Amino acid sequence: MTAYYEIVDRFLERGDCNAILYAPVADGMTFRETRRYSFTIECGGEALDAFVRATLFDPVSQVLHGGGKPALKGYSFMLDYGMKPGALDLEKEAILNYYRKLETPGFNLTELKIERRLYLFADSSDCADSSVFVRDICNPAIHTWNVTDARDCA
Numbered sequence: 776m777t778a779y780y781e782i783v784d785r786f787l788e789r790g791d792c793n794a795i796l797y798a799p800v801a802d803g804m805t806f807r808e809t810r811r812y813s814f815t816i817e818c819g820g821e822a823l824d825a826f827v828r829a830t831l832f833d834p835v836s837q838v839l840h841g842g843g844k845p846a847l848k849g850y851s852f853m854l855d856y857g858m859k860p861g862a863l864d865l866e867k868e869a870i871l872n873y874y875r876k877l878e879t880p881g882f883n884l885t886e887l888k889i890e891r892r893l894y895l896f897a898d899s900s901d902c903a904d905s906s907v908f909v910r911d912i913c914n915p916a917i918h919t920w921n922v923t924d925a926r927d928c929a
Contacts, residue, residue: 778820780812780827781840781892783847789896796911803898808891809846811855815886822881830873850894852905856913856920857890864889 789805812831816823824841832839840846845853858864867889874884895908905922913920 777815779843781846782810783838805896807894811890811892813888817883819882847894851897854893855890862917
């Protein structure tokens, strides 16, 4: 079974896309960033949920979304990117080390994937060119990525 969790910062608002790109884009284009965790486990879904809530989630400053559907609405497209297998991913290593030290975790973790998810909001479809974001944010030597148009999630 694969379980998805997306964590959204409760207090961060949309930011100007020009802050994360090398070349400016159209005025009014904004973004929000979340963290997306994909756990492949054998049995113990409730134990995994408890693990996520205890180790990855802060109920005061964050909102936790379970399942595979996007946590936010109204975006033009979203960019999911994460580390390639074999690339150094310190967050993943810390989570796996913590999991391995648990005496009885209640689930058998077979795979963990962590991605940053950028939701991109554009005033018009003319200024929503995802290739600019992939070029400036994703490094093909270490990242995998996927761009999803909002129409694909409707």
